[in-house]
Amino acid sequence: MVVEGGRESDKQYINVIRELTRREIKRKYARSFFGVLWSVLNPLLYMAVVTFVFSYLFSREIENYPAYYLTGYIIFSLIATGSTTSMTALKDNRNLMLKTKWARQTFVLSRVYTAFVNFLLSCISYMVVLIIFRVNVGWTAVFFPLDIFFVMLFLIGLSYALSIWYVFLGDAKNIYGTILMVLRFFSGLFYKVDDLSPGVKTFISFNPFYVFIKVARDSTLYGKIPEMSFLVQMVIWSVGMYIVGKLVFKYKENKVMEKI
Amino acid sequence: MTEKSEKRRQYMFVIRQLAKRDVKKGNSSAFLGQLWNVINPFVHMITMVIIFSVVFDNHVPNYPVYVLTGTIIYSLYNSGTTGAMKSMVANKNFLVRTRIPKNIFVFEKVYMAFINMLYSLIGYVILLIVTGVTPNPYMLLVPLDIAISLVLILGLGKILAVINVYFADIEYFYHILMLLFMYGSAIFYTMDRMAPAAQMVMSFNPIYIAITIARICVMDGYAPGPMLWVKLGCYAGFFYLLGSFIFKKGTQDIVAKL
Numbered sequence: 001m002v003v004e005g006g007r008e009s010d011k012q013y014i015n016v017i018r019e020l021t022r023r024e025i026k027r028k029y030a031r032s033f034f035g036v037l038w039s040v041l042n043p044l045l046y047m048a049v050v051t052f053v054f055s056y057l058f059s060r061e062i063e064n065y066p067a068y069y070l071t072g073y074i075i076f077s078l079i080a081t082g083s084t085t086s087m088t089a090l091k092d093n094r095n096l097m098l099k100t101k102w103a104r105q106t107f108v109l110s111r112v113y114t115a116f117v118n119f120l121l122s123c124i125s126y127m128v129v130l131i132i133f134r135v136n137v138g139w140t141a142v143f144f145p146l147d148i149f150f151v152m153l154f155l156i157g158l159s160y161a162l163s164i165w166y167v168f169l170g171d172a173k174n175i176y177g178t179i180l181m182v183l184r185f186f187s188g189l190f191y192k193v194d195d196l197s198p199g200v201k202t203f204i205s206f207n208p209f210y211v212f213i214k215v216a217r218d219s220t221l222y223g224k225i226p227e228m229s230f231l232v233q234m235v236i237w238s239v240g241m242y243i244v245g246k247l248v249f250k251y252k253e254n255k256v257m258e259k260i
Numbered sequence: 261m262t263e264k265s266e267k268r269r270q271y272m273f274v275i276r277q278l279a280k281r282d283v284k285k286g287n288s289s290a291f292l293g294q295l296w297n298v299i300n301p302f303v304h305m306i307t308m309v310i311i312f313s314v315v316f317d318n319h320v321p322n323y324p325v326y327v328l329t330g331t332i333i334y335s336l337y338n339s340g341t342t343g344a345m346k347s348m349v350a351n352k353n354f355l356v357r358t359r360i361p362k363n364i365f366v367f368e369k370v371y372m373a374f375i376n377m378l379y380s381l382i383g384y385v386i387l388l389i390v391t392g393v394t395p396n397p398y399m400l401l402v403p404l405d406i407a408i409s410l411v412l413i414l415g416l417g418k419i420l421a422v423i424n425v426y427f428a429d430i431e432y433f434y435h436i437l438m439l440l441f442m443y444g445s446a447i448f449y450t451m452d453r454m455a456p457a458a459q460m461v462m463s464f465n466p467i468y469i470a471i472t473i474a475r476i477c478v479m480d481g482y483a484p485g486p487m488l489w490v491k492l493g494c495y496a497g498f499f500y501l502l503g504s505f506i507f508k509k510g511t512q513d514i515v516a517k518l
Contacts, residue, residue, distance in 0.1 A: 031349070031428035038432055045436045053443040057458055174296045178303050185311045196314050 016102055020110035021117065039121035043074055047129070050190055062192055067133050067221055072189040072213045074122045075148075079155050079209060080180055082115030086159030087166045087173060094260050104253055108163045112156055119148075135221055143219030143226055147234065151212050154238035157245030164252045167259050183209055208237040271364055278351075278368040279375065297379035305331055305387075312448040320450055322391055325479060328384055330447035333471045336377045336406070337413060338438050343369030344417025345424050345434060348514070355515065362511050366417050370410060377406075388478070396481040405473045408489075408496045412466060415499030422510035425517055441467055466495045 029035040047070045054060045054069075062068050089107040090097070097104065130137060166172045186200075187209040193201055204210050211233045218226040283294070305328040313323055320326050347365040348355060355362060423430045445467040451459050462468050469492045476484040 032432070033427065033429050034432075038429070042432065042436075046439065049436060049440050049443070053440070057443070057454055058449075171296075174300075178300060181300075181304060182307045185307045191311075200310070200314055 013103065013106065016106050017110045017113055020106065021113045024110065024114045025117065036121065039118045040124050043070060043077070043122045044125045044129070046073055047125075054190055060191065064133055064135065064221065067129055067135055068217065069190055070126055070129055071217050071221060072187065074119060074126055075151060075213050075216055076184065076187055076189060076209055077122070078115055078119040078151060079158070079212075080184070081118065082112050082155045083158050083162055084176070084180070085115065086111040087162040087176060089159075090163045090167055090256060091260065097257070097260070104256065105160070105249065108159050108249075109156070112152070112159050115155070116152065130220070136223060137220060138223040140219045140223050140225055144216055147212055147215045147219070150234050150238035154208060154212070154241045157238070157240075157242035160245030160249040161241075164248050164256065167256050168252075183207060186210070187213060189213075206233070208233075208241075211237060271361070271367075274360055274364055275368045275371055278365070279372050282368075282372055294379060297376050298382050301328065301331055301335065301380040302383040302387075305383075308448050322393070322479060324387060325391055325393060326475065327448050328387055329474050329478060330445065330471045332377060332380050332384060333406075333409070333474055334442060334445055334447055334467060335380070336373055336409065337467050337470075338442075339376060340370045340373035340410070340413040341416045341420060342434065342438070343373055344413070345420035345431065347417070348421045348511075349424055349428070362514070363418065363507060366414065366421050366507075370414050370417055373413070374406075374410060393478065394481075396477075398477045398481055398483055401477045401483065402474050405470055405477070405492070408492050409466075409470045411500050412492070412496040415496065415501070415503030418503035418507040419499070422506055422514075425510070425514055441465070444468070445471055447471070464491070466492060469495075 025036065029038065032038065034041065047066050050069050050073075051066045055062070055065045086108050089111045090104065093107045096102075097107065162172070162176060186204050186207055188204055193204055193210070196204070211230055214230050215226040215234055218224045218230075305324060308327050308331065309324050312327070344366045347369045348362065351365045354360070355365070420430065420434065444462060444465055446462065451462065454462070469488055473484045473488050473492065476482060476488075
């Protein structure tokens with residue numbers, strides 16, 4: 001690879017990612033009046049609408065619904081936006097890739113990093129909601145950052161794989177979009193999974209999105225140590241995905257340039 | 261007169277060209293291309309049917325058709341108005357350089373949404389056949405429902421497009437608003453689950469009205485009551501006029517603003 005080991009080049013590498021990310025965020029909010037504030041506001045508005053609909057219109061009874069929904073929403077959004085934007089990273093940056101000698105991962109990682117920055121901003125609203133609704137956050141909340149660490153690992157692996165896939169198959173974007181739409185409904189975002197029939201419930205409990213969300217909810221909202229089976233799944237999904245993504249990227253990376 | 265129709269033909273040509281470009285942009289390298297417009301609503305419907313028949317424990321006769329009717333019409337409104345909202349800003353270069361009337365760009369986005377809806381109707385018709393819905397003469401009223409809806413969408417789209425030039429954050433607000441409408445249009449549940457007050461409010465929701473008309477025609481097989489048509493017609497007339505007025509006022513010095 002072009003950028004090789006050593007501290008100096010690592011620093012450079014990170015700088016490039018930061019710079020690309022800054023560009024990305026700027027572009028996203030270029031014309032907007034509230035700008036980056038939207039990253040904080042948006043989750044709150046979503047939460048307000050969904051809470052209104054499900055707890056008032058349909059009177060579903062879930063304890064502390066706003067926080068319940070928001071936990072799922074911010075984690076799902078992190079993975080969904082991170083992976084969708086990463087998917088097109090290689091194709092979008094075609095010119096930069098031809099002109100510069102930056103490592104190709106950079107382009108994917110900068111999209112992931114952008115999503116992560118967005119996530120951190122949405123965590124501000126999350127904390128506000130936790131305080132307002134008086135969620136007793138205990139020591140088990142240490143599992144939350146741990147959970148996010150594994151989410152990121154999963155996301156990076158997924159993004160590597162998707163970005164390569166999209167270079168070789170244009171339909172990949174549609175396929176993944178459809179899969180994501182289905183998974184959104186099967187991630188237990190706005191309903192209680194325990195209410196479902198056993199078949200659907202089993203299916204959902206193997207959905208990585210749900211696994212990450214469940215660990216976050218248990219540890220942060222309910223002050224419980226997450227169930228062992230979910231912790232194990234969390235690690236397997238993320239480490240597995242990271243390895244798969246990394247391998248795909250490594251073996252296909254050089255073919256990408258020909259294809260592009 | 262002939263000059264006018266000549267002009268109209270030209271505009272139609274421009275709209276088609278722009279639409280073609282949009283289609284290419286969206287699916288440039290997709291092998292299945294337009295087929296995705298058929299697949300997506302279908303998968304969406306199946307997912308909604310599974311989740312909501314389990315979560316909400318719905319007992320609606322022919323729930324798949326019930327849901328798909330709602331999804332298709334909601335999508336028409338959603339993609340039509342959202343596309344129109346972005347039309348002026350997205351075609352900035354065109355707008356500044358050419359002398360094409362500005363509302364062509366709004367038209368084109370609504371046209372696109374309409375074409376996409378036609379694609380999703382393929383899946384819809386198949387579903388009707390599979391679930392054994394018998395054809396009835398009142399189904400012929402559905403195109404009228406769609407036509408009135410398109411007028412309404414056009415009016416709303418014009419308003420949104422102008423606002424977007426001056427206040428870009430409208431995109432975020434509108435997105436949230438449409439989410440509210442998605443849940444508030446009885447797409448996957450029946451009205452009687454809701455409190456009377458909520459039902460009252462919903463009966464004034466134009467998307468809900470358009471969906472209800474279509475469901476009555478297709479599933480129940482009788483002519484929808486005049487009140488529904490009057491309400492929808494009033495919305496369409498009012499917003500079309502308002503939209504045209506705002507558009508005229510708002511676009512006078514729009515080039516400078518862009």
